[in-house]
Amino acid sequence: MRAGRLLSLLLLLQNRGRMTAAELAAELEVSVRTVYRDVEALGAAGVPVYGEAGHAGGYALLDGYRTRLTGLTAPEAEALFLAGLPGPAAELGLGSVLAAAELKLQAALPPELGEQGRRIRERFLLDAPGWYREADEVPYLPTVADAVWRRRALRVRYRRWQAPQEVERRIEPYGIVLKAGRWYTVAGGGDEPRTYRIGQILFLEQLDEHFTPPTGFDLAQHWREHSTRLQERLWQGEAEIRVSLLGVDRLEGFAAKAVVEGVRRGTVERDGWRRAVIPVESLEHAELQLLRLGPEVEVIAPPALRDRIAATIGSMARLYA
Incomplete structure (x- = not known):
């Protein structure tokens, strides 16, 4: 855990320049004393970080100490910054991971591309849900996402529109889709994959059973075909x-x-x-x-x-x- 914090401290200094111990402590959610110890540890590891006292003082890295990401064009950098959806990432339990990844990306980019990335974040916002509709409450989304990642089966109690409205099923979640602000999982467990709205899951239990998706299953292709069939039946x-x-x-x-x-x-x-x-x-x-x-x-x-x-x-x- 401390190693991750040291890396975050280093990236903050690379990305923002001079920062006071209090500012670093606020960003890292630790005490000022912890920042002092972490700065000493970076110095002992050979990182050229130095501190200056006084009103305009703080910690900074020696000029030129910067990791660069080579081969990335300006449009590619802009696309990467636009791809980040902090709301959905937070619902998946990946909010802090996304923030750390963006911080690393900013630190690795050359200054001119990093500045373009900051302008993108200031001027563009991706808001997935539709107007006049509350987003789903999805308390089980992180658990479903974990099951998708680890290929673990789930037992769910699910609310649907037709009778009986509440059903219990064992499902094998192949993937997750965010559509118009609502989360769905495409899951096996029957003759063919079915789509379940995660906000309609009333209870779930992750089973100690692993599964393997059908050979050649493609989540994006399946969703396109499912959407087309749904429109035709509508x-x-x-x-x-x-x-x-x-x-x-x-x-x-x-x-x-x-x-x-x-x-x-x-x-x-x-x-x-x-x-x-x-x-x-x-x-x-x-x-x-x-x-x-x-x-x-x-x-x-x-x-x-x-x-x-x-x-x-x-x-x-x-x-x-």
Whole structure:
């Protein structure tokens, strides 16, 4: 543990230049006395670190003492800094590891590339979750990640949407995917790999059983194919609607791409409204989505959807009468 702290201290001095003992202690979360001992240990190991007393004093490395990472271009360095997602890394239990890795990268880069990396961090932020939706609570994510890494089977109690809502299963987690702010694990244990939302795991136990994924299993390819199949199964029917220009603008803010494209293919009527046929998941889902447009949309067909929306609007009118 001390060796890691000594390396972090060295990298801080390489990366930031002169720092006081108090500043180093705050960064390393140790006492000032511990910093004094660590600096002495670095000096004894041959690291050219020196200290100066006074108001502008502190510890620093002799000029030129720096490890350089050769062969890395400016765009490559920028991509590496953009690739860091501190939020997801922290959820995986790797927040401190990511911070240490970035510190090492900054220390190893030539000064001009290190400065570009700092500008990237100041000006770009990657925020995975979607708007207006709380991120999943994923207390079991680090355990699932550990099982993925060590190829250990899990016994889970899982909440799903269909009955029975709670099930117990033995799964073999092949990999983890972060999609739109939600964590999933692709796991075996049956005839074919299944996808489990980690936030829906109610309890898990890591078993003393190792597993081997199927030969040739590719997580990225499997996820692409799974997403394609899911999209194909998503749309269960169609609806014909009339929507105003304002309704079109609002629809583009929340509707699925297939719905928006259906509206764009529609025809413009004399009053400026657009008549179109759009795909729908179910009558219930379509009702909830179209009610968000208020008076800016009219359902023409199917009659069952039109009747549902009319009944809901009637109930709301009576409530507010």
